[in-house]
Amino acid sequence: MGGVRSMSRRRLSCRQPHTPGLGLLCLAWGLAVLLGCGRGEAPGSGGDWKGRTLRIGTDATYPPFESVKDGELVGFDIELGALVAEELGAKVSWTNTSFDGVFPALMAGKFDLVISAVTLTPERQQRLGFSAPYYTAGQLVVAREADTAVTGLESLRGKTAGIQINTSASLVLEKFPDIEVRQYPSIDLALQDLRNGNLAGVVGDGPTLRYFLTHGFQGLRAAGGLLTEEHYGIAMRPDEPALREAVNAALQRLRDSGKFAALEERYFGEAAQKAQATPQAVPWGKVTWRLAQGLGLTLGLTVLALVSGMPLGLAVALGRRVRFRPLSWLCAAYVEGLRGTPLLVQIIFIYYALPQLLGVDLAPMLAAVLALTLNSAAYVAEIFRAGIASVDAGQEEAARALGMGRAQVMRYVILPQAVRNVLPPLTNEGIALLKDSSLVSIIGMAELTRAGQELASQLAAPLAVWPLVALFYLLATLPLTRLASALEKRLHRQG
Amino acid sequence: MALVEVRNLHKRFGALEVLKGVDLSVQPGEVVVFVGPSGCGKSTLLRCLCGLEVPSEGEVVVGGIPVRAEPKALQALHRRVGMVFQRFHLFPHLSALANVTLAPRKVLGLSEAEAEALGRRMLAMVHLETRADAYPSQLSGGQQQRVAIARALAMKPELMLFDEPTSALDPELVGEVLEVMRELAREGMTMCVVTHEMGFAADVAHRVVFMDAGKVVEEGSPQQVLREPQHPRTREFLARLLQR
Numbered sequence: 229m230g231g232v233r234s235m236s237r238r239r240l241s242c243r244q245p246h247t248p249g250l251g252l253l254c255l256a257w258g259l260a261v262l263l264g265c266g267r268g269e270a271p272g273s274g275g276d277w278k279g280r281t282l283r284i285g286t287d288a289t290y291p292p293f294e295s296v297k298d299g300e301l302v303g304f305d306i307e308l309g310a311l312v313a314e315e316l317g318a319k320v321s322w323t324n325t326s327f328d329g330v331f332p333a334l335m336a337g338k339f340d341l342v343i344s345a346v347t348l349t350p351e352r353q354q355r356l357g358f359s360a361p362y363y364t365a366g367q368l369v370v371a372r373e374a375d376t377a378v379t380g381l382e383s384l385r386g387k388t389a390g391i392q393i394n395t396s397a398s399l400v401l402e403k404f405p406d407i408e409v410r411q412y413p414s415i416d417l418a419l420q421d422l423r424n425g426n427l428a429g430v431v432g433d434g435p436t437l438r439y440f441l442t443h444g445f446q447g448l449r450a451a452g453g454l455l456t457e458e459h460y461g462i463a464m465r466p467d468e469p470a471l472r473e474a475v476n477a478a479l480q481r482l483r484d485s486g487k488f489a490a491l492e493e494r495y496f497g498e499a500a501q502k503a504q505a506t507p508q509a510v511p512w513g514k515v516t517w518r519l520a521q522g523l524g525l526t527l528g529l530t531v532l533a534l535v536s537g538m539p540l541g542l543a544v545a546l547g548r549r550v551r552f553r554p555l556s557w558l559c560a561a562y563v564e565g566l567r568g569t570p571l572l573v574q575i576i577f578i579y580y581a582l583p584q585l586l587g588v589d590l591a592p593m594l595a596a597v598l599a600l601t602l603n604s605a606a607y608v609a610e611i612f613r614a615g616i617a618s619v620d621a622g623q624e625e626a627a628r629a630l631g632m633g634r635a636q637v638m639r640y641v642i643l644p645q646a647v648r649n650v651l652p653p654l655t656n657e658g659i660a661l662l663k664d665s666s667l668v669s670i671i672g673m674a675e676l677t678r679a680g681q682e683l684a685s686q687l688a689a690p691l692a693v694w695p696l697v698a699l700f701y702l703l704a705t706l707p708l709t710r711l712a713s714a715l716e717k718r719l720h721r722q723g
Numbered sequence: 724m725a726l727v728e729v730r731n732l733h734k735r736f737g738a739l740e741v742l743k744g745v746d747l748s749v750q751p752g753e754v755v756v757f758v759g760p761s762g763c764g765k766s767t768l769l770r771c772l773c774g775l776e777v778p779s780e781g782e783v784v785v786g787g788i789p790v791r792a793e794p795k796a797l798q799a800l801h802r803r804v805g806m807v808f809q810r811f812h813l814f815p816h817l818s819a820l821a822n823v824t825l826a827p828r829k830v831l832g833l834s835e836a837e838a839e840a841l842g843r844r845m846l847a848m849v850h851l852e853t854r855a856d857a858y859p860s861q862l863s864g865g866q867q868q869r870v871a872i873a874r875a876l877a878m879k880p881e882l883m884l885f886d887e888p889t890s891a892l893d894p895e896l897v898g899e900v901l902e903v904m905r906e907l908a909r910e911g912m913t914m915c916v917v918t919h920e921m922g923f924a925a926d927v928a929h930r931v932v933f934m935d936a937g938k939v940v941e942e943g944s945p946q947q948v949l950r951e952p953q954h955p956r957t958r959e960f961l962a963r964l965l966q967r
Binding site: 620622623625626627628629630631632633634636640641644645648719 | 773774775794798799801802804805806808810812813814815816825826829830871874875878
């Protein structure tokens with residue numbers, strides 16, 4: 229067996245469902261400026277929406293504002309969006325995508341509004357347009373019921389508190405340097421750690437924490453009242469004053485007609501709080517079915533990307549060997565470029581920036597497959613290059629001495645041996661790709677990880693959902709490794 | 724007319740000059756054995772004859788084809804010259820038969836059936852007709868080298884080159900390979916052989932060429948060169964060989 233080391237790789241994995249995603253927002257901005265393409269005639273600009281479709285983006289992992297229930301978007305923001313569209317005389321279409329991706333997509337003109345419990349902060353207000361505030365929330369401290377020593381922020385001094393990464397809770401805790409802060413990718417994981425006894429308290433958005441307290445996180449309580457006053461707004465592109473006025477007018481009409489108050493009452497009124505207080509059992513059947521659907525998409529993406537990435541990677545590897553310099557340089561640049569940049573950035577570039585360059589709109593599925601294919605091909609090319617180099621030089625000489633041409637030598641002598649040598653690293657690449665495909669959730673693909681995220685927050689049951697997600701990934705990768713080792717054995721018997 | 728014509732051949736690898744002006748000609752049907760200390764350039768000379776290396780200076784003409792850095796000309800040369808390597812270089816992913824038939828099928832355009840018939844004939848010539856389906860890893864070193872000889876013969880070469888064909892073999896396996904080479908010589912094949920097997924040289928060679936430091940020092944019949952060497956360096960080399 230030739231000595232092809234499996235190539236280790238590390239890709240930026242960024243899974244922060246409710247972080248502001250400002251870094252990515254800046255990136256999308258930078259790309260747009262760099263490409264010199266304002267969105268020009270985005271289909272939604274202007275104030276008159278009668279008969280048109282209002283496209284709204286949201287990250288449905290944030291109950292009670294937005295979540296997925298039985299495959300449908302539900303929540304306060306979802307109903308608010310429907311009411312606003314109704315006021316404007318418009319139809320509404322929703323895009324459920326990760327919070328990281330929601331602002332880049334807005335800037336790229338993929339939709340017109342973001343209604344996703346977006347807190348107004350000075351940073352965001354500099355870059356985005358916002359409606360008038362529609363909801364007042366604030367930070368809240370949550371503690372264990374048995375731990376009566378915790379009564380509010382002051383009582384956490386000298387102890388450890390959990391927050392969700394990059395949320396406004398960190399602004400509150402900045403003023404208390406003697407509270408040790410631990411950051412979590414999503415708030416339900418922080419609550420779980422609090423329940424496990426590793427934290428004295430969790431600081432986060434009041435409404436959502438209250439929702440979780442009554443949905444699956446029994447044994448925890450709110451410690452004290454709201455610490456701050458924060459406002460949620462409907463976000464839009466900053467250069468659309470007409471849309472902003474239309475939305476504000478619609479909100480005002482909803483308030484005047486009492487529809488807004490009725491909506492608030494249904495979600496946050498006394499009756500709502502009581503109704504929610506019944507603990508739910510985890511609906512295993514539904515969870516399994518949703519995850520299986522997510523797995524189906526994950527597998528589909530992986531297989532498509534592998535099937536097209538392998539030949540492309542092989543072509544690039546061979547391209548690097550040709551005598552025609554410009555082509556071999558191009559292939560080398562391709563590998564360096566795709567290997568040296570994070571997959572996440574490539575996905576964002578292909579989905580948001582490429583359509584503006586080419587003037588065509590790529591469906592998310594197409595963009596996802598394209599990004600995974602191009603990225604995987606770069607790794608596959610390096611694997612094949614190493615595999616080809618691992619074949620003894622004497623093989624090529626022997627074949628040439630028999631009168632075979634360069635292409636024949638490659639096809640009949642070198643490649644069959646190279647392929648056998650690279651089966652283990654190719655298997656690794658397939659497994660890595662399967663798991664890396666979770667990054668396409670940033671453009672709204674509801675693959676396995678994203679499905680898990682939605683379920684974990686909707687059911688407030690991370691401990692039930694995530695092990696199941698892991699099991700599903702394992703179920704998908706095991707056959708792959710089995711297949712590869714069987715294939716390896718069969719080929720080895722000959723050599 | 725000579726089959727091989729070498730005039731003032733120089734071969735350099737960077738600053739290292741391996742061949743420093745070699746003249747040689749080989750007649751059709753002739754068996755020439757090259758001897759000399761390692762690093763004297765005999766393997767490089769052989770590689771120049773089959774076009775795996777091209778001259779830095781001077782001229783090599785084999786069967787009327789000048790050896791030059793032109794892919795088409797080199798490929799034409801490769802078809803007419805067979806090369807047997809010290810380390811066999813069989814294709815490990817192909818059976819013995821497939822090793823032999825690959826080039827006839829892909830280069831000469833023979834059909835499956837024609838190539839297989841040819842391949843089995845060639846394997847019979849090296850007494851391996853029963854091992855046609857074995858993979859190289861299942862064969863002994865001597866058997867592998869005989870398959871390699873059959874593989875080269877399948878292209879019907881006018882000239883066969885052997886680059887230390889028995890040096891990588893266990894001593895008890897050397898005989899079977901030399902026997903095949905003897906048979907080949909008896910049938911009139913033109914052969915250039917680099918070897919340290921002096922018995923083979925004495926029995927089979929029409930001519931022995933002694934090389935040292937990139938030059939031909941002395942050449943003549945085996946009797947002349949091996950029994951009555953004229954040059955002191957030849958005598959020194961042979962004496963050292965006998966001491967071992």
